[in-house]
Amino acid sequence: MNSNKIAVITGASRGIGADTAKLFARKGYAVCINDVSNDVAAESVKDEILQDGGHCITVKADVSVASEVKRLFETVDRELGCLSVLVNNAAILKTQCRLDEISEERFDRVLKANVMSCFLCCKEAVKRMSAKYNGTGGTIVNVSSGAARSGSPNEYIDYAASKGAVDTLTRGLSLEVAAEGIRGNGVRPGFIYTDMHASGGEPNRVDRLKEKIPMQRGGQPGEVAEAIYWLASDNSSYATGTFIDLTGGL
C-alpha cells in the first residue's frame, strides 16, 4: 500500500483507540491497530474497518518495551509504508487507592505503560517523519487525561502523574521538532465511557460522577476520536504544542 495517509494508533483494540482507528480509516487512512493482549477485540476492530472498505493491519506489541515498539514500526514500514500520523493512546490504570498504598512495582509499571510507551513511540515516529532524517513530516497526538490537572487524589496519583509527564513530553517534543515538519499536540479526556474504569475497580464510575461535570454527562469515545483526528489532520495546520480538554467543562 502506498497511501501517504498512514496512522499508527496504540491501544486501538478498545475504547477511545478503537473509535479513533475506525474514524481514521473512514477518512482514508491505512491504519495500524496496536494492542497488547486482546486479540479478539483487535480483530473485531479490524473486521469492522475492512467491512467498511477501509485498509488496516493489527500488530500486537507491548508499547512499553523498546524491542516491541521497534518491531511495531518496522511492520508498519513494511506492510503499510511511510508513517504520517502517530496517536499515542495506550495506557493503563490500577485499582483506586491512596498514594501510601501504591507499591513501587505498580508505580513503575504504570509509568512504563503510560510514559515510556509514549517516549519510545515518539522516538520511532520522529526518525521516520523528521526532515532531519529526510522524512516528509507528520503529526503526533498524545492522549493524556484531565487527571494530569486534577492529580486524581484517593484514586490513582500514579496514573495522574504519568499523564502530567505525557503533557510535558508533548510540549517539549513539539517545540523540538516544530521546524522539521512535525506537529505534536495532546488531548486530555475527562470521564469517558470505556472499560478503563473497570480496571480501576469501578466500572460505573462515569455515571457516579456525571452530576459533578458541568455538562452533566460522561463523554463518548467517539467524541475524543474527533478531537484526535482534528489535531492530526491538516485542518489544525497551525497548532503545535497545544492541548484540547474533552472534559465536559471540568
Ligand code: NAP
Ligand atoms: P481502555 O478501554 O482501557 O483501552 C486501553 C487500550 O490500551 C487497549 O486497547 C489495550 O490493549 C491498550 N494497551 C494497554 N497497555 C498497552 C501496552 N502496554 N501496549 C499496547 N497496548 C496497550 O482505555 P480508554 O479508556 O479507551 O483510554 C484510552 C486513552 O485515553 C488512555 O491513554 C487513557 O489514559 C486516556 N483517558 C481515558 C479516560 C476515560 O475516561 N476512559 C479519561 C482520560 C484519559 P488490550 O485490549 O490488548 O488490553
